[in-house]
Amino acid sequence: MSTPIGPYTPILRAGDWLVVSGQVGLRDGELVEGGTGAQLAQALENLALLLDVEGAELSDVVKTTVFLRHLGDYGAMNEVYVAAFGDHRPARSAVGVSELPLGALVEIEAWAYVPQRVSPKR
Secondary structure (H helix, E strand, O other): OOOOOOOOOOEEEEOOEEEEEEEOOEEOOEEOOOHHHHHHHHHHHHHHHHHHHOOOOHHHEEEEEEEEOOHHHHHHHHHHHHHHHOOOOOEEEEEEOOOOHHHOOEEEEEEEEOOOOOOOOO
16 A cells, blocks of 8 residues: 555544545556556555455445546546446546646545444443
């Protein structure tokens, strides 16, 4: 997993919710090459790794926000997004932005619903 590039927590539990900070396509501290699709694929892999640490997976995601440097990449983004999520369709916003950290082309944040398991009282 990558070290955060700023003063924030990559994933945080808030009751039954996991809130995942924006992920860019970093691997080994560098943005992957190959454009928006490749960066989103890596960002989704990073997102999945963070969820896994908390016992969750992409199918637990209920909301994402995707930030795109170029709205013309919307179609390419959708292809990668569908490949990662399969038939699962979280609510989503996609927003065009002028810049992203480290010069990334795409960033994704997510909310996942993962009820905490409560042990029965003895």
